[in-house]
Amino acid sequence: MTGNHQGLALVLFTVFVSVTLAITAWAGRRRSSSVEFFAGGRLFSPLENGFAITGDYISAGSLLGVSGLVALVGYDGVLYCVGFLVGFLVVLMLIAELVRNCGRFTIADVVAVRMRQRPARIALGTSSVIVSVIYLVAQMVGAGSLVALLLGGQGAAVRTWTVIGVGGLMVFYVSFGGMRATTWIQIVKAVLLMAGSVALTVLVLVRFHGDLGGLLRSAAAGSGHGKDFLAPGLKYGGTWTARLDFMSLGLALVLGTAGLPHILSRFYTVPTARSARRSVVWAIGLIGSFYLMTIVLGFAAAAVVGSDSVRSSNQAGNTAVPLLALDLGGGAGTTGGTVLFAVVGAVAFATILAVVAGITLASSASVAHDLYATVRRRSGSRRRSKESKEQEEVKVARVAAFGIGAVAIVLSLYAQGQNVAFLVGLAFAVAASANLPALLYTLFWRRFTTRGTLWAVYGGLGPAVLLVILSPVVSGSPDALFPGVDFHLFPLQNPGLVSIPLGFLAGWLGTVLSPEPADEGKHAEAEVRSLTGAGAV
Amino acid sequence: MNEHDGTGPGALRMDDPWYAVPVAGEWQQEADVQAPVSHEEPGREDRTAVYLEVQHSAAFQEARGRYRRFVFPAAAAFLAWYLLYVVLATTAPGLMARPVAGELNVAMVAGLAQFASTFLLTWAYARHARLRRDRAALDLRWDTQERMR
Secondary structure: OOHHHHHHHHHHHHHHHHHHHHHHHHHHOOOOOHHHHHHHHHOOOHHHHHHHHHHHHOOHHHHHHHHHHHHHHOHHHHHHHHHHHHHHHHHHHHHHHHHHHHOOOOHHHHHHOOOOHHHHHHHHHHHHHHHHHHHHHHHHHHHHHHHHHHOOOOOHHHHHHHHHHHHHHHHHHHHHHHHHHHHHHHHHHHHHHHHHHHHHHHHHHHHOOOOHHHHHHHHHHHHOOHHHHHOOOOOOOOOHHHHHHHHHHHHHHHHHHHHOHHHHHHHHHOOOHHHHHHHHHHHHHHHHHHHHHHHHHHHHHHHHOOHHHHHHHOOOOOOHHHHHHHHHOOOOOOHHHHHHHHHHHHHHHHHHHHHHHHHHHHHHHHHHHHHHHHHHHHOOOOOOOHHHHHHHHHHHHHHHHHHHHHHHHHHHHHHOOOOOOHHHHHHHHHHHHHHHHHHHHHHHOOOOOHHHHHHHHHHHHHHHHHHHHOOOOOEOOOOOOEOOOOOOOOOOOOOHHHHHHHHHHHHHHHHHOOOOOOOHHHHHHHHHHHHHOOOOO | OOOOOOOOOOOOOOOOHHHHOOOOOOOOHHHHHHOOOOOOOOOHHHHHHHHHHHHHOHHHHHHHHHHHHHHHHHHHHHHHHHHHHHHHHHHOHHHHHOEEEOOEEHHHHHHHHHHHHHHHHHHHHHHHHHHHHHHHHHHHHHHHHHHHO
16 A cells, blocks of 8 residues: 555545535525425435435445445445345335334434324334444444545554544534434535446456456356355355354344434435435436445456455455555555555545434434423423524524534444444344334334334343344454453344244233324324325425 | 425426426325324315225226235245345255356356346336326326315
8 A cells, every 4th residue: 555545545535525514504404494494494305315315324334334345245245235225025015114104303202193103202202323333333444444444544543543533523524414414415526436347347347348257157167166166155155143143143244224213314304205216216227236245346347356365465455445445446556556446445434424424313313302392391491482492493403403412422332343233134133123113113013002013122132232242243243342251141243033923922911012002093194195195294 | 394395406407297286285194194193174074084085986996906016026026036046045055057148057057037027017017107107107196185174
């Protein structure tokens, strides 16, 4: 890694940050009603929102991590790509339009149409914030490592300042620009990401003269595993624990997407359910093409760079695509190589910044609109005007963004240098265990009650968190968070396989054991509103 | 509620027929969602009665049936197909490694088929919704909102 890379990457990244700051300043000049702050005015087009969903969804973990996994273990990396994409079918068919029709800003809005406001909002608000903070820490620790990798700064100080810088920027975007700035940042990032991926893929195809069979042959040869590289089993084929762990992750990926607060809040930025549907269609097209390109780039890295060189640069394979870019541009020391390497680095930074901003916004919306507003309502002053309440919610959300940013920075600094790859899988598992059962039951089950809602949320959230604490990622293995002690009782890294069914089971059980039956009138309201859009805002 | 302040980058989009529906406006829905504890607010029972009436109407039952008859089998099918894929990939690597043509093996074909089926289902769902549901939903929305006035 020569000084040229670093200089150019820093210049490109500075340009991106300047553009995003300009967007924030422009968006921040508007008066801040709650619709403006939490939903960006609700007038984005399906195409814009489709790009924004893509920007919110694809993290640096996908851009660098999944392609690196393909480069190291071949087909087992492809399994990730499939799971990340198929999850969007759940969003498209069962969630997006109905959520857009029922809610205003958050997941809890949808459930609160039918259930008792206070407990339902506190439950869904809490689980949304927990999912967001887990995801946020994963992204910010990743940001620290990324700087160390791409800019060659190995010192702890570089990582620390990166985490603080990323955290500061995301809080600034969210609290001053609200949803409008965040959405445009996602769009800019998604365009950069897609353009960068298309450019690299085209270069790969040119290198292999369009012969994908030849690419796979060279990848198998370059990996050192031969034919096995192109079939599943290198990473998850060993013990039954490893196999069950992958099934658990697979289940969490496909069901978790539909429970991620920062993805669902995107549907409130378009005017109607129909445009929410069309934005998911755009997102599926973009995300699907992105993951297809990721697979090509991963195999190309194995073929061109070689799995061993990738592994010696970074144990987890995170540098596979940057190294591939360097080679495709002409190799180290050439202008082309320098430029492409710097571009990939800058796109990866942009990716992290945009994703953390989206998550921070969604979680501060949960804090202000669900948690604070609920507690506040109980403590009186019901007579104030709607406008002053909205103003207050926005104010609280701005402050909450600072709070969540501070918490995320502190946790990320503490977890710096830890292996936190499991955190993304965990965020998906918690989303699928706590948020999805409550949402699906609310939308589709006539008899679902408030008690069922609470049991579904806490009955999914509790086991998911508990099982992780008792898993080998926290204790009892050499690369655990606390390697010195051993209190692990649960063999899998990802809790989804157990906690997701438990969430659904708890929701059912709570409903069956409810003292009072479901409110027919409120069910009618939720059903009519969700399917027709009557009364949607 | 500045839904109509079309000053943003996405000013009014008239190509979206849904947009013709007046949003929120003078009726009480927005206020109700906003301050949900207000059970004593007049009109609550009336609105519930309207929702129950619409829910039991033949038109709504038909629209809901069309939606559910498409998404329930489709969701069951793609989830089963995805889980089958994950289980096969982890438990039957021998089968998945069997060559099909050239460098392609069963696993590659299955993975690409997952992408293909996702794109295909997305297209089919969007088409079904556009041709079979949107019109009915829009009519019901109008009708419900008219009755609320």
